[in-house]
Amino acid sequence: MAALGPVNAATVPRKVIRESLADLGEHRGTAVTPEAVELVRELYRAASDASSSQHHAMEVLEEQLADADRRSRRSNIQGDVLGDALLERTNRIHDLEVRFSQLESDWKGQSGAAPTSSLAPIPTPRSCLRNGTSCSNRSRASVKSSKPRARNGPPPKHAASF
Template sequence: MLDLLNDVSEARGNAPTPEAIATIKALHRNALRASNAPAHAMLLLQDQLAEADREARAATVERQVLAEALQERQRRIAELQVQVNAAEADRGRQVRELTAEVEAYEAQFTTLTSERNHLRSAILQLERQLKEATRRHLEAERRCELLERQLAMIDEKSASGDWHSDKKAKILLVDSKPENIMALRAILSTMDQDLLEAHSGEQALSITASSDISIVLLSAEIDGSMDGFEIASHLKHRLRSRHIPIIFLTSVKHGPHYTFRGYAAGAADYISKPVDPWVLRAKVAAFVELSGRTRRRAIEDDPE
């Protein structure tokens, strides 16, 4: 029937439309169904075969498309896996580098912190040393000035031997041995000063509390409840006597140790025994002069 339709279309010069073909096929099926002939069964089977063939071709095309899509996805997964592996390797390398860098920074920080703390300790130590050096420098300058005055006193008095001063000062001689007091009196007698005696620490503290003493000659070796260093310490801790200059008299046998202890206790100067008369008189004269100047300045500052 389709061949007849094609022949008619060729003779007329135009192709049948899909609608016409479908209508003719439908009429043909209906005719075969009505006739209940074997051809109708064959036609049904042919239609089903054609439909199955179309489905098979469509499935083949779909399978091919899906297979290509699957291959593309698998290829992309493989590419991404390579990139992931590379990224993980790079991340691991960066982590190791950063870990090493952090450890280096931590070690450097620890080193710098330790050095900073060490320098701070060194600065504190240097500051203490500088303070102590400054104190010793001032003491050395004061002692140099005092010794220069004592030398000037000796130079001035050596020709005449006159150690007399215009104003008398009270000089306290502290020693537990009477013969030492007597020797000091003999040396200082030419200076025409008021010489007071104390044979113990208690007596020395009592005299300085009640009398206006200008200078104390204090023996380091005193028998009794207090030695010379303890007496000096008490004098320096009392308001009335803390400004009185103290000259320590020390034995040569004790060496510089006694000298250092004397300065630590508050002594202004020291003399080693046996006492040189000229040196003793020069030191006493210098301190008497300084004491007078100090008192005059105090009067000028506070005339009342």
């Protein structure tokens, strides 16, 4: 005899149950009692309700899993974007530090002496991290106070473009 799959109210039609009850009555030689028929109907309804609620619960879980997967993918993409932006900014800061050092050494070489300025040096992100201070506000204030006044004509060729 072949093995049957799972049997539940969703896989057994009502017609089969009615025919099985009729066959049982014929086999026993007596009619199936109305109480027995009503009991089978109640059991069928309960099984049908249970299987549909299990199916609904499975659909809800699948939907929750799909939502969690979408959120996970979205956060991974956002993390990648932020990581790329951070890398670009870090490279930009490094390039600016190198250019600043080159300009400073060129200027020292031309003047023959170290610059003497009343302006505070602009902190680099590395120096802020070492000191444990916030660079964002200090560096903006330093940059604002150390910018030369505008003059007529085009900006110098070495001016950084942001």
